[in-house]
Amino acid sequence: QKEVEQNSGPLSVPEGAIASLNCTYSDRGSQSFFWYRQYSGKSPELIMFIYSNGDKEDGRFTAQLNKASQYVSLLIRDSQPSDSATYLCAVGYNQGGKLIFGQGTELSVKP
């Protein structure tokens, strides 16, 4: 059984701080890794993806992947109240292009 684990939170950070979200996965055959943001009552939207070990930066967002330790993280710099949402980690497998999702981490950014 492939598993993806996240801390459910809530994670609370002050405005302007760095928010750090973590995710671990069980299957070493995992090939692609995604972070989705989901606002309350809305559908998930893709914000980052990463395939190779190391860091990938896009604006205020940085995804970090360590395949040896089987974890992927998302850093949000200069956090804003509009970043308050649930962040879903997803891991991809070639079988059917399926993604396995973690349970999500709720982030609250306080003004």
Next chain:
Amino acid sequence: DGGITQSPKYLFRKEGQNVTLSCEQNLNHDAMYWYRQDPGQGLRLIYYSQIVNDFQKGDIAEGYSVSREKKESFPLTVTSAQKNPTAFYLCATGQGAAGYGYTFGSGTRLTVV
């Protein structure tokens, strides 16, 4: 505009009823997926289809059925055998390979009354 249309946005089901959730896409994606999300939880895979006229069960297929008669359409039927159907249902499309991620529809919120 390319996208995924899920309808209806809200759906109410009486006990013992079958209901069908619609998912239509014009992204020309081969793969389509149905997920269920319960409050405070992640997404659980119900069914997926990689090509027309073929589909596979996901982790929680019991009480659900699907069809894929056209590339653009992947309707989900919630049958009376699904004892706890109240949830947020999300349809997604992908290019069938693990590296591309999904595009999601706006979801259907199903409530049993």
